Amino acid sequence: MKKVITLATSKGGAGKTTLARSLACHWFNVGIKVGVIDADPQGSIINRHNPEGPLKDLLIIAQPEEIVDNTIADMKENCSIVLVDTGGFRNRTTIKALIATDIALIPLKPSADDVSGAIETYNLIKELNETPERVDNPIKYRMILTMTQQGTVISRHVRDELKSMGYFMLESELYHRVAYPEAAIQGLSPSLTDPESPAARDISRIVGEINNLL
Ligand SMILES: Nc1ncnc2c1ncn2[C@@H]1O[C@H](COP(=O)(O)OP(=O)(O)OP(=O)(O)O)[C@@H](O)[C@H]1O
Ligand SMILES: [Mg+2]
Known part of the structure; x- marks a missing residue:
C-alpha cells in the first residue's frame, strides 16, 4: 500500500508545513517508510531540516x-507514504501534486479567511476530480482545524458550519500549542521532541483518522 498525502490550501499560514512535519515525524518514529517532498519554493521544511539530527x-x-x-x-x-507540502495555490506545482495525490489535507484556522481558503481549495480538488485523470479515482480530501483553543465556541462554530455545508472534516484538531513552533526551530515535531506530550497525543489521534482513510 503506497499512498500520497498532499497538504494544500490557498490561505497562507494555515498550518500546512506544521502538519506535514508532524505527520512525517510521527510515521518516521513508528517505523513507517515515509518520505517528504517540499514543494513550497520557500523551502520551509528543507531549510529547517538537520541532516545530522534525529531525522x-x-x-x-x-x-x-x-x-x-x-x-x-x-x-x-x-516509501509507503509520501507527504507533499505545497506553497503557492493554483500554480502548476500544486496542481500536479494534487493530481498525483490519494488524500488532500486542507488545514484551516477558525477564521473567515481560512474558511474561504479551504472552500477554494475544495473547489480546485472538485475541478481536478472532473478531469479524465481523476474522474474514476477521485482525490479524497479532509479539512482539518488548526491552531484552535480546545473547546472554544469559535472552533465548534466553524466546524458545525462547514459540516452543515457538506464538507468532510477530520474530527481531530491540531490544537494551538507552543510545542509546535518550539520543535520546528530544529525542524522537528513534538512526536520526536516530547513523545508523551499533549501535542504528540494530538498528532496520534490525527494519524489514527488518516489511517482509516488510507
Ligand atoms: N498547532 C499550532 N500551534 C501553534 N503554532 C502553530 C500551530 N500550527 C502552526 N503554528 C505556527 O503558525 C505559523 C504558520 O504555520 P505553518 O508554517 O505550518 O503554516 P503554512 O500553511 O505552512 O504557511 P505558508 O503558507 O507560509 O506555507 C508558524 O509559525 C507555525 O509555527
Ligand atoms: Mg508552509
Whole structure:
C-alpha cells in the first residue's frame, strides 16, 4: 500500500508545513517508510531540516517545480507514504501534486479567511476530480482545524458550519500549542521532541483518522 498525502490550501499560514512535519515525524518514529517532498519554493521544511539530527534517515526532497509528479512517483518506489507540502495555490506545482495525490489535507484556522481558503481549495480538488485523470479515482480530501483553543465556541462554530455545508472534516484538531513552533526551530515535531506530550497525543489521534482513510 503506497499512498500520497498532499497538504494544500490557498490561505497562507494555515498550518500546512506544521502538519506535514508532524505527520512525517510521527510515521518516521513508528517505523513507517515515509518520505517528504517540499514543494513550497520557500523551502520551509528543507531549510529547517538537520541532516545530522534525529531525522537524518528521513527522505526529504525539495521539488518546487512542476515535475513534482515525477518526484512523487520516484519516492513511491521507496516509501509507503509520501507527504507533499505545497506553497503557492493554483500554480502548476500544486496542481500536479494534487493530481498525483490519494488524500488532500486542507488545514484551516477558525477564521473567515481560512474558511474561504479551504472552500477554494475544495473547489480546485472538485475541478481536478472532473478531469479524465481523476474522474474514476477521485482525490479524497479532509479539512482539518488548526491552531484552535480546545473547546472554544469559535472552533465548534466553524466546524458545525462547514459540516452543515457538506464538507468532510477530520474530527481531530491540531490544537494551538507552543510545542509546535518550539520543535520546528530544529525542524522537528513534538512526536520526536516530547513523545508523551499533549501535542504528540494530538498528532496520534490525527494519524489514527488518516489511517482509516488510507
Ligand atoms: N498547532 C499550532 N500551534 C501553534 N503554532 C502553530 C500551530 N500550527 C502552526 N503554528 C505556527 O503558525 C505559523 C504558520 O504555520 P505553518 O508554517 O505550518 O503554516 P503554512 O500553511 O505552512 O504557511 P505558508 O503558507 O507560509 O506555507 C508558524 O509559525 C507555525 O509555527
Ligand atoms: Mg508552509
